[in-house]
Amino acid sequence: MSITQEQLRGLVTKTYLKKYDEIVGAPSFLQSMFVKTFSVAKEIHFEVRRGNETISVDISRGVEGTRNTFSKSSEKAIIPPYYNETFESTALEGYNRVFGESAEVNGTNMGNLASNIAYKYLTVEDKVRRARELQAANVLEDGILTLSDGTIIDYKRKANSKRDTSGSAPWSTAASDVAAQILQDIEFIRTEGKNGAKTFNMIASTKVILALQGTTFFTNKANFNTDNVNLVDFGFPNGTPYGATLVGKFVVGTNIVFIWGYDETYTNAAGATVKYLDETKYILMPTTGVRLEMAHGGVPAVTGSGDNAMPVIKKGEFVRMDYMDFRKKARVFETSSAPVAIPVTVDMIVTRKVLV
Amino acid sequence: MPQTVKVSNSNQIFVDNDISQLLLGNNRFIKGDVTASGADVEMVEGLVVSRIGATGKLKPFVATVVDGTEYIVGVAIRTISVLDGTTVSVDLVNGGRIPESKINFLGAETLATLAGVTGSQRMVKDILEDLGLDLLGGVELTEVDNS
Numbered sequence: 485m486s487i488t489q490e491q492l493r494g495l496v497t498k499t500y501l502k503k504y505d506e507i508v509g510a511p512s513f514l515q516s517m518f519v520k521t522f523s524v525a526k527e528i529h530f531e532v533r534r535g536n537e538t539i540s541v542d543i544s545r546g547v548e549g550t551r552n553t554f555s556k557s558s559e560k561a562i563i564p565p566y567y568n569e570t571f572e573s574t575a576l577e578g579y580n581r582v583f584g585e586s587a588e589v590n591g592t593n594m595g596n597l598a599s600n601i602a603y604k605y606l607t608v609e610d611k612v613r614r615a616r617e618l619q620a621a622n623v624l625e626d627g628i629l630t631l632s633d634g635t636i637i638d639y640k641r642k643a644n645s646k647r648d649t650s651g652s653a654p655w656s657t658a659a660s661d662v663a664a665q666i667l668q669d670i671e672f673i674r675t676e677g678k679n680g681a682k683t684f685n686m687i688a689s690t691k692v693i694l695a696l697q698g699t700t701f702f703t704n705k706a707n708f709n710t711d712n713v714n715l716v717d718f719g720f721p722n723g724t725p726y727g728a729t730l731v732g733k734f735v736v737g738t739n740i741v742f743i744w745g746y747d748e749t750y751t752n753a754a755g756a757t758v759k760y761l762d763e764t765k766y767i768l769m770p771t772t773g774v775r776l777e778m779a780h781g782g783v784p785a786v787t788g789s790g791d792n793a794m795p796v797i798k799k800g801e802f803v804r805m806d807y808m809d810f811r812k813k814a815r816v817f818e819t820s821s822a823p824v825a826i827p828v829t830v831d832m833i834v835t836r837k838v839l840v
Numbered sequence: 841m842p843q844t845v846k847v848s849n850s851n852q853i854f855v856d857n858d859i860s861q862l863l864l865g866n867n868r869f870i871k872g873d874v875t876a877s878g879a880d881v882e883m884v885e886g887l888v889v890s891r892i893g894a895t896g897k898l899k900p901f902v903a904t905v906v907d908g909t910e911y912i913v914g915v916a917i918r919t920i921s922v923l924d925g926t927t928v929s930v931d932l933v934n935g936g937r938i939p940e941s942k943i944n945f946l947g948a949e950t951l952a953t954l955a956g957v958t959g960s961q962r963m964v965k966d967i968l969e970d971l972g973l974d975l976l977g978g979v980e981l982t983e984v985d986n987s
Contacts, residue, residue, distance in 0.1 A: 532985035551978040553939075555860035558985035562852045637852045640986040830986050 507606070510613035511727030511748040514620035514687075514760065517776050518825055524782035524799045528564060528824060533557040535678065564781040564824035565631055567615060569608035573601060574814040605819060609802055612821045614750045616778060617727075619825035621760040623776070624687070624767045625835050627827060632753075639830050644672050648837040650764060655695035655838040662701035666736045669768045669834040677832035681770035683740045689763035690747050693731060695839055706734035742771070764839035775828040783820035842885075842919075846987035854987040860980075862886055862917055862942045868935030868972060870914055872898040876922040883930050886942040887916040888949070888964060898930065900946035901964075903953050910956050912967050915943065935972030943968075943975070951975075 533556065543550060622629050627641035647668070653660040666686075673679050688696070696702050727748040734741055752758050761767070782797040785805055806817045827833055847854040862885055872889075874881055875897050883889070888901040891913045901912050914932030922928045943951060951968075954961040969975060 534983040534985050536981060536983055538979055538981065551939075551976055553860055553978050553980050554982045555858050555980060556982045556984050557857045557859075558846075558987055559855045559857060560852070560985070560987075561854075563850070565851075631851065635850050638847065640847070640854070642986060 505603070507603070508610070509726065510610045511617050511760070512613070513617075513726060513728035513744070513746060513748070514624060515613070515616045515778060515825070517774070518620055518778035519776065520778045520780065520801065522780045522799045522801070524797050526563060526781055526797075526822075527561045528779040528781055528826070529559065529561045530777075530779075530826065530828065531557055531559050532828065537678065562637055562779075562824055562826070564779065564822040565615070565619075565629070566781075566783065566820070566822045567612045568783075568818060568820045569611055570816055570818040571604050571608060572809075572812070572814040572816050573597070574812065601817060605804065605817065609819055609821075612802070612819070612823075616823050616825065617748070618750065618760055619823070620776075620778070623825045623827050624769075624833055625761055625765065627830065627833070629825070637824065639827050641827075641830055641833065642672075642676060644676070645831060645834045646836075647834075650837045650840045654840060655692065655699055656840070658698055658700050658703075660699060660701075662696065662699050663705065663736045665836060665838070666741065666768070667739075669836060670737070670739055672834055673768070673770055673832055677770070677829065679770045679773045679829075679832050681772050682738060683771045684742070684768055685744060685771055686741050686766050686768050687728070687744045687746050687761065688766040689759070689761065690745060691763045692766050692838060693743065693745055696743075702734075706736075741768070762837070765835050765837045768834045768836070770832055773829065774832045777826045777828055778823050779826055781822040781824070783822050785820070854985075856984040856987060860939065860942065862915075862938055863933060864937035864939060864976060866936040866974075867933050867938070869917070870932050870934050871929055872896075872913070872932065873927050874898045874920075874922045874930050875927040876924045878924065880924050881922040883916045883918075883920045883922060883928075884944060885916060885919045886944045888912055888943060888945055888968070889914055889916055889930075889932055897927075898932070901949065901955065902947055903949050903955055912955060912964065912971070914971065915968070915973070933973070937974045937976055940965075940975040940977055941980070 533554075541550065619629055623639065626646055627639040629637040631637070647665075649660075649665055653665065655662060670684065673681075673684075696706075728744045728746045731743040731745045733743065746761060747763070748760050749757050750760060780799065780801060782799050783803045785796055785798045785803050786793050786807070787796050788794050801821060801823075803820045804818070805820075806815060808814075809816050842858045844856045844858075845853065846856055872891065874883060875895075881900065883900070889898050890901040890911050891897070892899055892907055893911065894907070898913070903910070914934035915938065917931050917933050920928060920930055940951065945953075949964065951963065951965040953964050955964050955967055956962055965975065
């Protein structure tokens, strides 16, 4: 770093009135629907035994009863994506007054350094929270998580849970039969998802909601208001729905649909701004009975120091560590997390593309 | 326990399980040799098996063949691969309770297929019951997940 004019002028010639350190929080709406679980294992295993809706058939008295069996199930094992974010506090950093720090070494400045490290932890962990939000978005949108190396975790959502009517009856066309499309999705949730709920949450972008408001269905039939909406009844797991707004509700057939507006974005590795959810699609889920999990696998860590240091596996949403790098004269701080979004009730999620 | 791997890659594995049982009680068994000649023979659990009259060897039942395999003698109780050119001793169940849903055939035959000597053919289901097998129906109340 070259010597700047400002450094030459020294402290007596200038005063910082205020500092504004922008902290951009991660959206939590989609991931708030996923219940967090934690384990020390590298692999997350879960078993699913689906049921059916057979009814009892009457038989003649005296004959052998109808024999029932419970034989089938599926076992699934997933290795969660692993996130490890680091930053350094170097000895050389002491030479550089970086952001609002005084050159004087005292208790206040040491406190500032500690809070600065805490701030950096929160900032890098927000990157992981965004990755979790993206996982939740991918699961809800098409059921496929794509890792950075191109490999995938595919929850095998059925084709009829991912319909595309953007060509045949887009919502940008006023006469498109919106009710028929939504009822088709509700029918899927009822017959394939085996969920008899009559209230549903729809997650849609501004673009989709604006298109909906332009349809004949909306004009003539949808009761689009937020009156008498009781948030307690929504059935979402507790969480802060940062990133979404309850726009309203409408009736379709004998069902009530609540609409959540969601337009959140993130910056991808190439520096481009990308929406978490495809803004031409909506997602529909029943308000009750859906089971989504954000399962966290264990991450490698080291406990103790010096000769007592011991590699271990730890569980948690974030596992923090710091250690000295003597070659770089740096203290390295890192945080690890291994979350994976799992749609346990995979057939209770429907996505439909309604705009080109 | 039959397990079917449906998805397997570096990040996930999905396996379908089926713990249904073939032998449900009061069963009776016979043993016999299967010789694979010309190709491997898969003796799948639940496979309907016949005996070749001339050699006494066992063979999967095929309705259209008339080398003696029209005479059904039992049902295979375990899945065994008999490699070409080898002879393996296998166990068959020919009495007691077994579920009808576990019965299977080498080809397109069904329990309603006619078997036996032309002119006195009977349905496979009736032949199995005459052997002493009690074919039980049932309703499966579980299913595998998407995979």
